Amino acid sequence: MPRFSSVIPERILDYDIFRPRRISRPSRNSILVNPPPSQISANIPPIIFLHGLLGHRKNNRTAARILANQLGTTLIVPDLRNHGTSFHSKPHNYRAMSDDITNLMDHLRDEVDFETNGVIVMGHSMGGKVAMVHALRFPDIVKGVVSIDNVPYMNPETSYAEFEKFHLYLRYMHRLLESGSCRNVRQIEQALVKYVEPRRKVVSFLVNNLHKDPVTKKVQSMVPLSLLNECIEDIMEFKMSDSGDLDDFSVYQDPLLILRANYSPFVGQDIHEHLIREHFENYEIQSIDSTHWIVTENRGEFVKRVVKWVMDKFT
Numbered sequence: 016m017p018r019f020s021s022v023i024p025e026r027i028l029d030y031d032i033f034r035p036r037r038i039s040r041p042s043r044n045s046i047l048v049n050p051p052p053s054q055i056s057a058n059i060p061p062i063i064f065l066h067g068l069l070g071h072r073k074n075n076r077t078a079a080r081i082l083a084n085q086l087g088t089t090l091i092v093p094d095l096r097n098h099g100t101s102f103h104s105k106p107h108n109y110r111a112m113s114d115d116i117t118n119l120m121d122h123l124r125d126e127v128d129f130e131t132n133g134v135i136v137m138g139h140s141m142g143g144k145v146a147m148v149h150a151l152r153f154p155d156i157v158k159g160v161v162s163i164d165n166v167p168y169m170n171p172e173t174s175y176a177e178f179e180k181f182h183l184y185l186r187y188m189h190r191l192l193e194s195g196s197c198r199n200v201r202q203i204e205q206a207l208v209k210y211v212e213p214r215r216k217v218v219s220f221l222v223n224n225l226h227k228d229p230v231t232k233k234v235q236s237m238v239p240l241s242l243l244n245e246c247i248e249d250i251m252e253f254k255m256s257d258s259g260d261l262d263d264f265s266v267y268q269d270p271l272l273i274l275r276a277n278y279s280p281f282v283g284q285d286i287h288e289h290l291i292r293e294h295f296e297n298y299e300i301q302s303i304d305s306t307h308w309i310v311t312e313n314r315g316e317f318v319k320r321v322v323k324w325v326m327d328k329f330t
Contacts (some may be wrong), residue, residue, distance in 0.1 A: 027122045029116050029290025030093035031072055031099045033083040037250055059329045060132040060158050063116060068181060068250060069238065071099030075139075078310050078318055085322045093119055095142065105241045107246040109148040110255035115192040116149050120156075133158035135325065139310055140165050140206060140281065141250050147271070148255060151264040151294060158269050159328060160295075161321060164276045164307050168290040170251045173280040175251070177307075178247055180212070184221055185244040187211050192225075192236060200225045200234055261294060271298040272324045274317070279307040299324075 062082065064075050079090040094101035096115055104111075116136070120129055123274050134145035143162030150157040170178070178296045187207065195205045200222050207218045224238050255261060275282045275289075291298055301320055305313040 017058070026102045026118075027105070028089055028093040028095065028102075028119050029072070029325055030119060031076060031079070032081045032123075033090040033092065034126070035083045035087045035089075043080075058132055059086050059088045059325060061091060061129065062086075062093045062135045062137055062325075063093070063119075063126050063138070063146075065093065065095060065116075065138030065145050066098065067142050068243070068247075069098070069221060070139065071141075071223065071237075073099070073223070074220075075310060078314055081314075082319050082321060086325055087317065091119070091123065091127065095145065096245060097239050099237065105242065106256065107242060108249055108256040109145055109253075112145045112150040113152055113255070116145070117153070129156060132329075135159040135161065137161035137163070137321070138165075139163040140307065144250075144253060147253070147294070150267050150269070150271070151261055151310070152255075154265070154267055154269065159325070160267075160269075160271045161274065161324070162271065163309050163317075164259065164279050164281050166253075166273060166282050166286065166291065167294050168253050168287060169326045171283040171285070171287075173283045174251075177264050177280055178251055181213055181247055184245060185240045188221065188225070188236065189240040189244070192234060192240075195233065197234060199227060203234060209215070211237075214277030216312075220308070264294075266293070267295050268297060270324075270328050271295045271299045272322060273298060274309060275300055275302045276304050276305045276307050276309050278305065281307055 064130040066074050072094045075092050079092045083090045097103050097107050097113055120134070136149050136157055137160070138144070140163065143165035144167070146160050147162055147167045150160045155263050164188060169289050187210070188203065191197050191206060197206065203225060204218055204222045207221060208215060212218050212221070225236055227233070230237050253261065273282070275284055275286070286300060303309055303313055303316050303320065309317050
């Protein structure tokens with residue numbers, strides 16, 4: 016089978032795969048009832064589902080399981096570089112993360128059929144920009160994109176304070192780990208709530224990146240905190256790398272869905288559609304009642320919107 020590009024795979028992202036499973040009777044807690052077999056089309060591509068900054072694949076597992084069953088397709092849920100259990104490496108930019116997706120697809124080519132229908136790439140926040148960059152670079156294989164609370168241009172000024180908080184989170188966690196003053200993750204969590212971030216949901220999200228080493232008994236970070244702290248401004252932008260220009264690529268013709276969180280500044284109220292049209296011609300924007308953490312905070316509505324969009328576009 017031909018490779019998807021000339022990228023040479025040196026390291027492969029860690030990932031989970033979720034395949035459709037027929038359920039004869041939905042559970043009481045099911046978000047959606049599986050559509051009847053007649054509504055599931057063989058034309059639906061597999062979906063690669065990417066997390067955001069300081070996230071990991073665990074954030075997306077529940078939604079991925081549901082989507083696999085609802086859509087009758089395969090969901091691939093990786094940890095991006097410098098996140099979760101995947102490898103740590105410079106650079107941390109959108110070109111490198113897109114290359115990692117190509118390498119992962121090559122690695123899975125005997126296990127997942129990307130040749131017949133291509134692939135849908137879906138991502139939250141930073142992962143949304145990875146998805147959009149990948150679509151511009153490889154339009155022949157990427158047949159649809161879902162960007163969850165992110166846009167294909169520099170994030171708006173209303174989001175700057177939130178990005179500055181990421182600087183603060185990363186610096187403070189690094190300082191606590193270097194000092195050795197906290198004996199367990201719980202103490203770091205309490206310190207973050209007290210001094211940095213009073214929103215416990217956000218802090219719980221942050222400390223999921225920490226663990227206690229079973230040998231040294233010290234709390235360690237699963238992610239390279241200093242490296243990610245250096246990359247915040249690049250993550251805010253929409254570019255491949257310092258030397259890569261997205262204007263060199265043709266306007267993407269296949270569908271893009273932007274899911275905007277109503278109570279998040281990362282997309283904001285004033286959406287610059289002329290900037291979207293510079294790269295994506297066939298797009299739509301939908302709003303969801305949620306803060307930035309759409310996938311976990313309003314999972315039911317998120318799944319419903321994605322299922323409807325995929326069914327409308329690919330069946």
